[in-house]
Amino acid sequence: MPYPNLQLPGKMESLEIKNRVVMTAASCSLASPDGCATENLLAYYERRAQGGVGLIITEMTCVDETYGILVAGSLSAARDEAVEELRKLPERIHPHGTKIFAQLIHPGHNADPRLNRTPLLSASPVRGKYGKADAREATSEEIFTIARQFGMAARRLKESGFDGVEIHGAHHYLIHSFLSPVTNRRTDEFGGDVTSRARFLRLIMESVRGQCGRDFPVMVRISLEEYIGSQGYHADTGIKICQMLEAWGASAINVSASGTASKLSQSVEPTAFMQGWRRHLARAVKKTVSIPVCTVALVRDPAFAESLITEGYTDFVGSARSHLADPDWAKKAFQGRDRDINRCIGCMSCFEMYPQEKHITCAICPETGYEAQYPAIHKDGEGRTVLVLGAGPGGMQAALVAARRGFSVTVYERQEQPGGQLLLACLPPRKEKMNWLIQYLYRQCLKANVQFVFNTCPSTQTLEARKPHAIVDATGGTFVIPSSMEGAGTSPLVCTPEHALLHSNEICGESIVIVGSGMTGLETAEVLCEREKNNAIVVMEAASRIAPGAHGSNRNSVTAVLDINNVVFMLNRTLTRIGTDRIWFCDTNSGEEFVYPCDRVVLALGTLPADPYKETLKKICPIVRQVGDARKSGKIWHAVHDGYLSACSL
Numbered sequence: 105m106p107y108p109n110l111q112l113p114g115k116m117e118s119l120e121i122k123n124r125v126v127m128t129a130a131s132c133s134l135a136s137p138d139g140c141a142t143e144n145l146l147a148y149y150e151r152r153a154q155g156g157v158g159l160i161i162t163e164m165t166c167v168d169e170t171y172g173i174l175v176a177g178s179l180s181a182a183r184d185e186a187v188e189e190l191r192k193l194p195e196r197i198h199p200h201g202t203k204i205f206a207q208l209i210h211p212g213h214n215a216d217p218r219l220n221r222t223p224l225l226s227a228s229p230v231r232g233k234y235g236k237a238d239a240r241e242a243t244s245e246e247i248f249t250i251a252r253q254f255g256m257a258a259r260r261l262k263e264s265g266f267d268g269v270e271i272h273g274a275h276h277y278l279i280h281s282f283l284s285p286v287t288n289r290r291t292d293e294f295g296g297d298v299t300s301r302a303r304f305l306r307l308i309m310e311s312v313r314g315q316c317g318r319d320f321p322v323m324v325r326i327s328l329e330e331y332i333g334s335q336g337y338h339a340d341t342g343i344k345i346c347q348m349l350e351a352w353g354a355s356a357i358n359v360s361a362s363g364t365a366s367k368l369s370q371s372v373e374p375t376a377f378m379q380g381w382r383r384h385l386a387r388a389v390k391k392t393v394s395i396p397v398c399t400v401a402l403v404r405d406p407a408f409a410e411s412l413i414t415e416g417y418t419d420f421v422g423s424a425r426s427h428l429a430d431p432d433w434a435k436k437a438f439q440g441r442d443r444d445i446n447r448c449i450g451c452m453s454c455f456e457m458y459p460q461e462k463h464i465t466c467a468i469c470p471e472t473g474y475e476a477q478y479p480a481i482h483k484d485g486e487g488r489t490v491l492v493l494g495a496g497p498g499g500m501q502a503a504l505v506a507a508r509r510g511f512s513v514t515v516y517e518r519q520e521q522p523g524g525q526l527l528l529a530c531l532p533p534r535k536e537k538m539n540w541l542i543q544y545l546y547r548q549c550l551k552a553n554v555q556f557v558f559n560t561c562p563s564t565q566t567l568e569a570r571k572p573h574a575i576v577d578a579t580g581g582t583f584v585i586p587s588s589m590e591g592a593g594t595s596p597l598v599c600t601p602e603h604a605l606l607h608s609n610e611i612c613g614e615s616i617v618i619v620g621s622g623m624t625g626l627e628t629a630e631v632l633c634e635r636e637k638n639n640a641i642v643v644m645e646a647a648s649r650i651a652p653g654a655h656g657s658n659r660n661s662v663t664a665v666l667d668i669n670n671v672v673f674m675l676n677r678t679l680t681r682i683g684t685d686r687i688w689f690c691d692t693n694s695g696e697e698f699v700y701p702c703d704r705v706v707l708a709l710g711t712l713p714a715d716p717y718k719e720t721l722k723k724i725c726p727i728v729r730q731v732g733d734a735r736k737s738g739k740i741w742h743a744v745h746d747g748y749l750s751a752c753s754l
C-alpha cells in the first residue's frame with residue numbers, strides 16, 4: 105500500500121477522517137452575492153472530494169455581514185437562514201467519504217470596504233488593504249459581539265451538517281491583528297502581553313464551544329511565525345498561543361505562517377520557495393501540544409507528505425494548491441501514480457486571474473473553478489487527424505484534450521524536446537518547478553498516444569498531405585524588437601532575453617541595461633546579476649513601478665535578490681534610441697532626454713506571435729486554432745486554457 109501513514113485514518117475529537125490529506129482553505133469566490141452555495145461552488149468542492157482528500161476546509165466563511173465580508177462571492181454563515189443553504193455542501197461532500205469543515209473568519213482591516221460599513225475594524229487603527237481605507241480600533245463591545253458571532257456561525261454550520269469548523273486566526277486578518285504586537289497597540293484588556301492579545305481569540309473559543317458543545321471539532325489556524333521583521337511575533341510566541349488554544353479546548357492546530365502584511369508572501373508562497381521550507385514550524389507545535397496538528401509546507405509530492413507524518417512533523421498534511429492543480433492528488437498518490445500528478449508550480453495565477461475571471465482558477469488545471477460549466481470530455485474524435493504545431497504548454501494541453509477526445513494527434517516541435525518557451529522559464533534560479541508542467545503534459549500526451557515529431561518545422565505541403573481535420577497553431581511568440589526604433593535592429597548592443605538566458609555564462613563583467621521590468625526582464629536580471637558574473641545591471645521601465653502586470657509575491661521574490669546584487673531600477677524611463685556604445689531614453693512624463701553608455705541592451709518588451717505559417721494554414725485546413733503566444737502574448741495560464749478550450753471546440 106503506497107504511503108501507509110498518509111492513508112491512515114486520523115481523528116479530531118471523536119470525528120474519524122479517512123486519511124491524513126487535508127485540502128486547506130482557498131477562497132474561491134464561487135458563492136452567490138449573498139453568500140450562498142451555488143452549483144459552481146458545490147461542483148468545485150465535490151470534485152476535490154471525488155479526488156480522495158480526507159478533509160476539506162472551505163474558503164473563509166463570513167460571520168459578520170456588517171464589517172466582515174472579505175470579498176464578493178464568499179460563503180456566509182452570518183444569518184440563521186443560511187442553515188438550509190449551507191446544508192448543500194456536506195450533502196455533496198459526504199457521499200465521497202470526505203469530511204468538511206468551514207473556515208470562519210473576520211477579515212478586519214483586510215475586508216473590502218466597498219462591501220462593508222467603514223471604517224473597517226482592527227485591533228488598533230491601521231491602513232486597510234483595499235482602496236486605502238483605514239481601519240479603526242474595534243470597541244470592547246464590538247469585540248464581544250464578534251466573538252458571539254463566531255459562536256453563532258459555528259452553531260449554524262453544525263446544524264447544517266458540517267463536521268467541524270476552523271477558526272482563522274492567521275494571515276493578518278482580525279484575530280491575527282489582535283495577536284500581533286505590530287497591529288495591536290491597545291491599552292485595554294485586549295492589548296499588552298501575549299495572553300492579553302489572545303483574549304479576543306479566547307472569547308471566540310468560549311463562544312464556539314458554548315454554542316457547539318465539547319465534542320464538535322474546532323481547529324484553529326495560526327501563523328506561527330509572522331515574518332514581518334523583528335517587530336512581529338515569532339514562533340516562541342506562536343507556540344504559547346497554540347498551548348493556550350489547547351487549554352481553551354481547541355481540537356487541532358493548523359500551522360501556517362505570516363500573512364498579508366509580509367511582502368514575500370510566506371503564507372502562499374511563489375514558485376521560488378522549496379517544498380517543506382516551513383515544516384519546522386509544524387514540528388515545533390507538534391512537540392509542544394498534544395492535540396492533532398495539521399500543516400501546510402508547500403507539500404507537492406506524496407512521498408514528502410508521507411515523510412512529514414513518519415518523521416513526526418504533523419498529523420495531517422494540508423495544501424490548497426496541490427488540489428487546485430490536481431483534484432485527484434490524493435487518489436493518484438494512493439494508487440501509486442505519483443508521476444501522473446499535476447503538481448502546482450507556484451505561478452500565483454490563482455490570485456492573479458481573480459480580477460479577470462472573478463473566481464478561483466488554476467493556470468495548469470483548466471477545469472478548476474469551471475467544474476459545473478465545462479462539459480465532460482466525450483470520445484467523439486473518431487480517429488480524425490489533428491496536427492499541433494509546437495510542444496509548449498498550450499500545444500501539449502491541446503494535444504492531450506484532442507487525444508482524449510479520440511482524435512489521432514501529432515505534435516510537431518522545432519526543438520529537440522518538449523516545452524517551448526517554458527524551457528526558457530526554467531532557466532532562472534529557483535524556477536525548476538516550471539519543468540514539472542512540461543514533464544506532466546508530455547507524459548500524459550504519450551499515455552494518450554499523441555505522436556511527437558521533434559526537430560521539425562513541417563512545410564505546408566507536409567501538413568496538407570496529412571489531410572488534417574484541424575490544426576492547432578501553438579508556434580509561440582518571438583521577442584519584440586521595435587523595428588521603428590533607431591538602432592534596435594542594427595546595434596551590436598541589442599540582444600533578447602532568450603539569448604541572454606541561453607548564453608548567460610558568457611556574459612560577464614558587462615554594464616547591461618534590461619529594458620522592461622516584467623517578470624522576464626526581472627528574471628533575466630536575476631541570472632545576469634549572479635556574483636561571479638560581475639555584471640552591473642540597470643532595469644529600465646517606462647511605467648512608474650516595477651513589473652506592473654506581475655503578482656506582487658512573484659515580483660518581490662526576485663527583486664529581493666536583485667536588491668542585494670545592486671541592480672538599479674530606473675522607472676519612468678522610455679527607451680528612444682540605441683547606438684553602438686550607448687542608449688538614449690527619456691522621462692516618460694516630462695520627455696527630458698538622457699544618455700547612458702553600456703555594453704549590452706536586453707530588450708524584454710514581451711513577445712509577438714511568431715506566425716511562421718502566416719495565412720497558409722487556413723488554406724489547407726478548414727479548422728485552425730491559435731493558442732497561447734501564437735494568438736497573443738500571455739502567461740502559462742493563457743496558453744494552457746487556450747489549448748484546452750481550442751481542443752474542446754474542434
Ligand SMILES: Cc1cc2nc3c(=O)[nH]c(=O)nc-3n(C[C@H](O)[C@H](O)[C@H](O)COP(=O)(O)O)c2cc1C
Pocket residue numbers: 128129130131132162163164207272275325360371372373400401402403422423424425426454455464
Ligand atoms: C487562491 C488561494 C486562496 C486562499 N484562500 C485562503 C483562505 O480563504 N483561508 C486561508 O486560511 N488560507 C487561504 N489560502 C492559503 C492556503 O490555504 C494555503 O495555506 C497556502 O496556499 C499554502 O499552501 P499550498 O501552497 O500547499 O496551498 C489560499 C491560497 C490560495 C492559493
Ligand code: SF4
Pocket residue numbers: 425426428429447448449450451452453454455465466467468469
Ligand atoms: S495557478 Fe499556479 S500557483 Fe495557483 S494552484 Fe495553479 S499552478 Fe499553483
